[in-house]
Amino acid sequence: MVTKNQIKGIKSLHQKKYRKEHQLFIAEGVKVIQELLQSSFVLEHLYVTNEMEFDVPAHQRTIVSADDLKKMSALTTTPNCLAVFHCLESKSLDFSDWVVALDDVRDPGNLGTIIRLCDWFGIRHIVCSLETVDCYNPKVIQATMGSVSRVNIAYTDLATRLKKVDAPIYGTFLGGENIYEMKGVQPGVIVMGNEANGISTEIEQLVSRKITIPRFGNLQQTESLNVAMATSIVLSEFRRSVFNEQ
Amino acid sequence: MVTKNQIKGIKSLHQKKYRKEHQLFIAEGVKVIQELLQSSFVLEHLYVTNEMEFDVPAHQRTIVSADDLKKMSALTTTPNCLAVFHCLESKSLDFSDWVVALDDVRDPGNLGTIIRLCDWFGIRHIVCSLETVDCYNPKVIQATMGSVSRVNIAYTDLATRLKKVDAPIYGTFLGGENIYEMKGVQPGVIVMGNEANGISTEIEQLVSRKITIPRFGNLQQTESLNVAMATSIVLSEFRRSVFNEQ
Numbered sequence: 269m270v271t272k273n274q275i276k277g278i279k280s281l282h283q284k285k286y287r288k289e290h291q292l293f294i295a296e297g298v299k300v301i302q303e304l305l306q307s308s309f310v311l312e313h314l315y316v317t318n319e320m321e322f323d324v325p326a327h328q329r330t331i332v333s334a335d336d337l338k339k340m341s342a343l344t345t346t347p348n349c350l351a352v353f354h355c356l357e358s359k360s361l362d363f364s365d366w367v368v369a370l371d372d373v374r375d376p377g378n379l380g381t382i383i384r385l386c387d388w389f390g391i392r393h394i395v396c397s398l399e400t401v402d403c404y405n406p407k408v409i410q411a412t413m414g415s416v417s418r419v420n421i422a423y424t425d426l427a428t429r430l431k432k433v434d435a436p437i438y439g440t441f442l443g444g445e446n447i448y449e450m451k452g453v454q455p456g457v458i459v460m461g462n463e464a465n466g467i468s469t470e471i472e473q474l475v476s477r478k479i480t481i482p483r484f485g486n487l488q489q490t491e492s493l494n495v496a497m498a499t500s501i502v503l504s505e506f507r508r509s510v511f512n513e514q
Numbered sequence: 515m516v517t518k519n520q521i522k523g524i525k526s527l528h529q530k531k532y533r534k535e536h537q538l539f540i541a542e543g544v545k546v547i548q549e550l551l552q553s554s555f556v557l558e559h560l561y562v563t564n565e566m567e568f569d570v571p572a573h574q575r576t577i578v579s580a581d582d583l584k585k586m587s588a589l590t591t592t593p594n595c596l597a598v599f600h601c602l603e604s605k606s607l608d609f610s611d612w613v614v615a616l617d618d619v620r621d622p623g624n625l626g627t628i629i630r631l632c633d634w635f636g637i638r639h640i641v642c643s644l645e646t647v648d649c650y651n652p653k654v655i656q657a658t659m660g661s662v663s664r665v666n667i668a669y670t671d672l673a674t675r676l677k678k679v680d681a682p683i684y685g686t687f688l689g690g691e692n693i694y695e696m697k698g699v700q701p702g703v704i705v706m707g708n709e710a711n712g713i714s715t716e717i718e719q720l721v722s723r724k725i726t727i728p729r730f731g732n733l734q735q736t737e738s739l740n741v742a743m744a745t746s747i748v749l750s751e752f753r754r755s756v757f758n759e760q
Contacts, residue, residue, distance in 0.1 A: 385743060389729070493630075493634055497634075
């Protein structure tokens with residue numbers, strides 16, 4: 269059983285303001301919850317619609333009706349379990365290896381995909397501008413499929429932080445170096461920009477190497493790659509070229 | 515003004531059955547509609563909430579209330595315009611250049627992203643198994659951002675069709691060739707599999723070169739790349755390596 273007030277409390281975590289205040293977030297579905305339970309995230313409470321196979325102490329789990337779970341859920345299709353976890357404090361950033369910097373990425377699905385890509389390509393740190401969507405947003409958590417537990421994500425004034433970085437700073441622009449022909453790529457920061465406006469002028473001034481993903485299709489086409497697809501191509505290509513040059 | 519019956523008719527196009535029957539589909543939002551208007555797709559009718567700058571004859575446009583548009587819309591957030599277009603008959607497939615084959619890709623967002631990636635990388639043909647999500651599904655149309663107009667998409671019995679192909683057939687599997695080290699890549703068919711089950715056994719037997727995208731991160735991680743991210747990496751890498759070898 270859950271009370272109306274408990275449901276209200278959980279539902280408030282759909283909003284960034286209350287996630288900040290309580291330092292809690294929600295995750296939904298067996299796969300994501302299992303991954304988070306096996307990570308450094310600490311469970312606050314688990315809500316399930318039936319006796320499921322989660323390795324969670326009895327006092328931290330409650331069986332609820334499908335209706336109540338639907339009220340708590342942030343997803344269009346409600347799964348049969350929802351968990352509340354404690355947020356993690358972000359660790360200090362390590363610029364001696366690859367870091368991905370996000371300049372105002374707004375779409376939760378894009379951030380989730382980028383976190384998952386960083387996890388795949390062994391990138392341990394993401395630094396986000398303060399305008400970038402919150403990584404504890406339920407849709408971000410869902411899209412990461414658990415990889416949020418393996419990547420350190422910090423929010424800060426991006427320009428101020430990047431000014432202190434000695435490593436190369438890469439960013440995608442029109443008219444930059446062809447990414448497939450770049451030589452001497454050294455580990456550094458890869459900046460990815462806003463969905464509509466790309467990288468801001470302030471951050472552009474800090475970029476030391478501008479890169480371009482050339483298109484192979486018809487040049488009349490107007491649409492560009494979205495930020496998550498562009499990230500997957502840049503990370504794949506940089507990992508390949510650095511690996512092959514070593 | 516639109517009648518209740520007209521709204522019902524448009525809403526029926528959310529379902530594949532009625533799209534097939536009427537050979538019509540819906541597209542929403544200024545950007546997607548503009549792209550489709552400039553393509554070979556033929557407009558049936560445009561519905562807008564105010565006098566917008568579309569180059570469409572008066573008899574093909576109707577001003578409707580935001581409420582009525584919401585009833586027609588397939589999206590969670592309804593834009594201020596919705597258009598009904600005629601489906602295109604798929605052209606015959608050309609296996610002399612790269613073709614992407616989809617073996618049971620079910621998620622509309624994934625198919626939309628894959629169509630957009632093919633457009634970017636100049637791949638003109640996609641052949642889909644009969645179980646693959648319909649390319650005229652409103653969520654697919656939305657995710658393609660108009661690039662559905664530049665890629666030929668055919669649905670067929672995939673195994674039967676691929677048996678007739680002379681070109682190399684590539685597919686991603688665990689334990690295949692490392693994609694970053696492959697030599698002698700010739701244009702052919704790239705098979706991408708189902709979100710949960712990958713490439714089916716029947717299609718696997720037709721694959722002539724098995725490829726693997728190696729991960730660079732911690733090997734304990736359980737989660738894999740999703741099919742759209744994997745497609746972006748394979749297309750980028752094949753385009754680069756074939757380009758560099760020529």
